[in-house]
Amino acid sequence: MTAKTPRPKADPLDLAGIDDLLSPEEKAVRAAVRQVCDTSIDPYVADWFESGELPVVRELAKELGSLGLLGMHLEGYGCAGMSAVDYGLACLELEASDSGIRSLVSVQGSLAMYAIWRFGTEEHKQQWLPRMASGDAIGCFGLTEPDHGSDPAGMRTRARRDGADWVLDGSKMWITNGSVSDVAVVWAETEEGVRGFVVPTDTPGFTAHTIKHKMSLRASVTSELVLDGVRLPADAVFPEVRGLRGPLSCLNEARYGIVWGAMGAARSAFRTALAYAGERAQFGRPIGGFQLTQAKLADMAVELTNGTLLAMHLGRRKDAVGLRPEQVSLGKLNNVSKALEICRTARTILGANGISLEYPVIRHMNNLESVLTYEGTPEMHTLIIGQALTGQDAFR
Incomplete structure (x- = not known):
């Protein structure tokens, strides 16, 4: 140059x-x-x-x-x-x-x-x-229960053998895609430990009820699954995997996507706030010209950059050598919490307009309140990281 x-x-x-x-x-x-x-x-x-x-x-x-x-x-x-x-x-x-x-x-x-x-x-x-x-068939994943979220080891859904068949009884809660699914992967306690089952949703005894009155993830289908004597053939069960290793490995795959996704919500809120700050005039000039607004925007830009770089690093590492659970937890804990902060800050820049659905900010903010706690609450990811740092299990 x-x-x-x-x-x-x-x-x-x-x-x-x-x-x-x-x-x-x-x-x-x-x-x-x-x-x-x-x-x-x-x-x-x-x-x-x-x-x-x-x-x-x-x-x-x-x-x-x-x-x-x-x-x-x-x-x-x-x-x-x-x-x-x-x-x-x-x-x-x-x-x-x-x-x-x-x-x-x-x-x-x-x-x-x-x-x-x-x-x-x-x-x-x-x-x-x-x-x-x-996309011709939709699936859901039945792990979380009404009384067991962070502690899936306490699940009450049971699968018992009846001759050559399996019979499932129990319920699952907060299941995305549940009432529109063609197939459900359901995890249940058996005499051999936790096992996974492939359950066509037209099986007698399987019902799914859409959950209403949500103030978050409203553009999403969330359901309760009820299994009342659901009879499945012997080959419906996953043949090898036993215990929580199976469902937790699946959750790590989904959590990795959240590490990136949260930065998308944050970017949308930041972009909206940045544009609004350049257009909204108070005291005779755009609010983007005031120091306090610029400080907010600068802080948001730094956290958006840090979170995106972390997602990129974890993605490159996943492609090269794979990820450890604590690395996924590090990304999910940081990026969702920082994305939520960015959305909340963006809301303040928009003032009263920040609560209007004419702008995406309040929608992202409400959605991230769910993302913060699903597929591992901040407390659980903090303890996963803490265990990796100290070698001490503080979950119980």
């Missing part, structure tokens, strides 16, 4: 130049996801949130499946087999639109599909994964 060459203008949304770390192929993945969000989600999501419904869930699943976004990080069976960074970038763009939409993709691909892909029989995989990858 010569002395006469003008310096390129800084990108306010990427002051650190993180985009330079992405390959052209990764940028193309991101652009494709952003395009579908721009056309099929963003114009409608505020109305979905306000009504507390996702009326196009099946149509949206098929559209996302046609792009290869469902189970995109899995190999074979109609899955795209893309990298962890590709998947992370997709989660970031989806959650920049809405956490509920990212949850639809995350539960489908990283919980239900991943469980079948990792632990299922060849028959399970052939029966379900191609249809789930295309």
